[in-house]
Amino acid sequence: MTKIRKLVIPVAGLGTRFLPATKAQPKEMMPIVDKPIIQYVVEDAVRSGITDVIMVTGPSKRAVEDHFSPNYELVNLLKKQGKNQIAEEIKKISDLANFIFIRQKGPYGNGSPVLSAKEVIGDEPFAVMWGDEFFYAPRRPQLKQLMDVFDKYGDPVLTACQTDAEGTRKYGIIDGQEVAQGVLKVKRIIEKPGPQKAPTKMASLGGFILTPDIFEELQKTKLGKGGELWLVDAIFALSKKRSIYACVIDGQYYDTGSKFGYLKANLDFSLRDPELRNDVKKYLKQII
Numbered sequence: 001m002t003k004i005r006k007l008v009i010p011v012a013g014l015g016t017r018f019l020p021a022t023k024a025q026p027k028e029m030m031p032i033v034d035k036p037i038i039q040y041v042v043e044d045a046v047r048s049g050i051t052d053v054i055m056v057t058g059p060s061k062r063a064v065e066d067h068f069s070p071n072y073e074l075v076n077l078l079k080k081q082g083k084n085q086i087a088e089e090i091k092k093i094s095d096l097a098n099f100i101f102i103r104q105k106g107p108y109g110n111g112s113p114v115l116s117a118k119e120v121i122g123d124e125p126f127a128v129m130w131g132d133e134f135f136y137a138p139r140r141p142q143l144k145q146l147m148d149v150f151d152k153y154g155d156p157v158l159t160a161c162q163t164d165a166e167g168t169r170k171y172g173i174i175d176g177q178e179v180a181q182g183v184l185k186v187k188r189i190i191e192k193p194g195p196q197k198a199p200t201k202m203a204s205l206g207g208f209i210l211t212p213d214i215f216e217e218l219q220k221t222k223l224g225k226g227g228e229l230w231l232v233d234a235i236f237a238l239s240k241k242r243s244i245y246a247c248v249i250d251g252q253y254y255d256t257g258s259k260f261g262y263l264k265a266n267l268d269f270s271l272r273d274p275e276l277r278n279d280v281k282k283y284l285k286q287i288i
Contacts, residue, residue, distance in 0.1 A: 004049070008127070012056055026060065037256045038067075038132075044134055055102075068093060069094055114210075125209060125210065126212075141251075146209045158235070158245070160205070168194055171204060174188075210235075
């Protein structure tokens, strides 16, 4: 089985749900406590064995590229100031992986950045994760859980997570058959069906292991909702030719692309931080 080494992260979106904060700042660079959202995504991937991170960017995303590029001037300044610990943390960011930045080509939609990475990926399976959502899974990161399912079945793997009635209005819902504990063989994905029409409450979230035949399907896929190219449409077309699986992730999901999800992530991570935990608890008791 080919080892999965490459990860595609689309970061070309405009982040309109966070305007005006994202007018000049990429939404992926908004901080959760003291790290940008996208760094949590990359660290999850690196812990899973990813060595090459391909970020598909667009205009106004220079801050993402700068964050993962070396900054020797800053590191040397911090060392001169005796701030060796933070200097080392800054240096480690660019050392996490081999970072490749390419500009998105083609129409809007989350399928276009994946197709834009075709030449860099080549003929090997690869991962896709979004830059504004992730799982807190300290025991076994999200991407490693997907990789383990791929290693067993050799077919594309989607991220699945139990949701509620409201979630059936926000996410694609998976209709599938359980073939092992926490593993579903996907029959179909219904986009935001609502509680009345949802066959299950198993949401399809960001995080995929895909095989290179997805590129052919993306090239043939017609533009969908909003005149955009959607990855899920290509995955559905691929599912008619080969099996697709979904892995129910063991971890806490954070949708930091929504305002409440972003605030929740900051609160949860501040409560996990040993330096902040006690002060945050005291403040919460004061205001509640």
